[in-house]
Amino acid sequence: MAVRIDGKALAAKVKRQAAAEAAGLPRKPGLAVVLVGEDPASKVYVAGKERDCAECGIESFGHRLPAETTEESLLALIGTLNRDPRVDGILVQLPLPGHLREEAVIAAIAPDKDVDCFHPYNVGRMTAGDPVFLPCTPAGVMAMLDEYEIPVRGKRCVVLGRSNIVGKPMAALLTQRDGTVTLCHSRTEDLARYTREADVLVSAVGRRGLVTADMVKEGAAVIDVAMNRDESGRLCGDVDFAAVEAKAGWITPVPGGVGPMTRACLMRNILTAARLHQA
Numbered sequence: 001m002a003v004r005i006d007g008k009a010l011a012a013k014v015k016r017q018a019a020a021e022a023a024g025l026p027r028k029p030g031l032a033v034v035l036v037g038e039d040p041a042s043k044v045y046v047a048g049k050e051r052d053c054a055e056c057g058i059e060s061f062g063h064r065l066p067a068e069t070t071e072e073s074l075l076a077l078i079g080t081l082n083r084d085p086r087v088d089g090i091l092v093q094l095p096l097p098g099h100l101r102e103e104a105v106i107a108a109i110a111p112d113k114d115v116d117c118f119h120p121y122n123v124g125r126m127t128a129g130d131p132v133f134l135p136c137t138p139a140g141v142m143a144m145l146d147e148y149e150i151p152v153r154g155k156r157c158v159v160l161g162r163s164n165i166v167g168k169p170m171a172a173l174l175t176q177r178d179g180t181v182t183l184c185h186s187r188t189e190d191l192a193r194y195t196r197e198a199d200v201l202v203s204a205v206g207r208r209g210l211v212t213a214d215m216v217k218e219g220a221a222v223i224d225v226a227m228n229r230d231e232s233g234r235l236c237g238d239v240d241f242a243a244v245e246a247k248a249g250w251i252t253p254v255p256g257g258v259g260p261m262t263r264a265c266l267m268r269n270i271l272t273a274a275r276l277h278q279a
């Protein structure tokens with residue numbers, strides 16, 4: 001029976017540390033949160049991030065913009081936030097409405113305020129092993145592996161999903177920790193052949209029921225990044241939790257696993273930015 005990784009408890013610990021650090025700074029750290037449009041899931045995520053800020057003694061500046069907002073006016077807002085000394089971090093919630101180019105918007109954020117670690121400058125620094133910020137979800141996963149003393153060095157690590165937000169940076173961080181990393185995706189042939197070999201399996205695809213017990217090695221660490229809904233509307237991940245829990249060595253629940261850690265790592269990044277700006 002797997003050890004359940006308690007993301008909620010670890011996130012609370014990380015946030016307590018962030019709050020203590022924030023209290024020690026000469027000026028309250030600030031996060032600007034930009035939400036364009038009415039995506040219901042994004043609204044929930046953004047509200048959660050603002051709640052975390054309040055808990056950690058971080059000021060949040062909310063900017064709710066209509067779905068029809070032009071790229072020009074969004075870029076103008078980002079320019080203003082880049083110059084605002086109260087704002088240490090800028091978070092533009094993704095996905096953006098289809099007429100807005102995410103790459104252009106991300107590139108407009110000042111790299112020293114890019115607390116999501118999405119800007120090409122920060123992606124480069126992170127990939128080169130000299131990070132300013134760490135991408136929130138992959139950093140949260142690494143913190144969970146560390147907390148539970150799950151070995152990575154020399155181990156077979158398999159990441160499912162190659163998104164810029166999770167899969168690619170997750171593979172980079174595991175590689176830096178001397179894992180032997182395979183990045184699988186929707187075009188991978190015979191997925192189970194890879195997952196069955198994994199000592200550490202991270203799934204970030206967004207397909208309920210993707211990872212079944214026969215695909216998991218006995219004793220493996222199974223980290224479920226996905227946030228799906230089942231037919232009755234309940235949150236669930238990619239992993240068939242009950243069956244895999246009986247076989248794995250460690251497993252993260254959904255909810256209460258990776259999600260809270262992502263948000264806690266955002267708080268850590270805001271503190272990093274605030275220290276940069278207040279040094």
Ligand code: GUN
Binds near residue numbers: 165
């Ligand atoms: N959409 C889904 N995850 C994220 C995230 O970590 N940051 C932002 N800005 N948008 C997201």
